[in-house]
Amino acid sequence: MFLTLLAVTLLLSATVAWAVSRAFSQSIERILSRIIADSISAAWLQYMKFAILVVGISSGVRIHELERYITAPQWAEKAKIIALTPERWVLEVYRTVIETLQGIAWMLLAFFVVALLAYVVARLSELKRGGGAVVPALNGTPDLPS
Template identity: 45%
Template sequence: MFIVLLAVTLGVSLLTAGVVVMFFRRPIRQILERIIGEQVGGAWQRFLTFSLFVVGVSAGVQIWKLEQYLQPQPIGPDGKTRVLTLDGPAVALEVYRTIIQVLQGMAWALLVFFVVALLAFVLVKRGEGRAASPSL
């Protein structure tokens, strides 16, 4: 059952990351083309897409969290341990947690990208403004 849970969380992570990438593909492309040009923008978009998938999967599939279903966990102050059961409700909770973690990780990655892109856009506009104004 553990292997099934691992496969399900990986699949859910990839699917969620794919949906997010699909929604942000066009805005990312437009921003990159505006800031660094059309030729280089395509390569950077592929790199950012890859990075978003890596962030999404690594945020969603947390091996240390899944290990609780294999390793004995302390359950009380007296030091008793037991392996948590992996049943339907536990799998549903793990799938829900995976979706939330993927979205959270990708939201942070996209926030960093858009903040850096905003700063780059301001610098590009500033450079265009100086190039357009005559020198005194």
């Protein structure tokens, strides 16, 4: 029964991570192509997809938590192994989905913060190279230098 639970959590977390990877692929691709204006951005995109899968699976399959179903706690004298009831199955499936999404969310948050900082640096660099480019006014017409 434990091996089935382990396989289900592995497959479920991999499926959720793959779906999130597909959902964010276009956004990540646009961000990377803007920050890294080179063909290497495609390699970074592949790395990000791989990282989403790894983080999702490692967050979703919680080995230390699943050990409760095969070993009794060592600090209690008359402790028993927890039985895998249908209620526990539902709870473990729910935890797998939530933990997978939570791990990926933290990773993507870190990526987007770093990407935002890189975008600001790239934008400031472009403005410095442009030598005081014309900035549009709030009413939609460009301000002309005097």
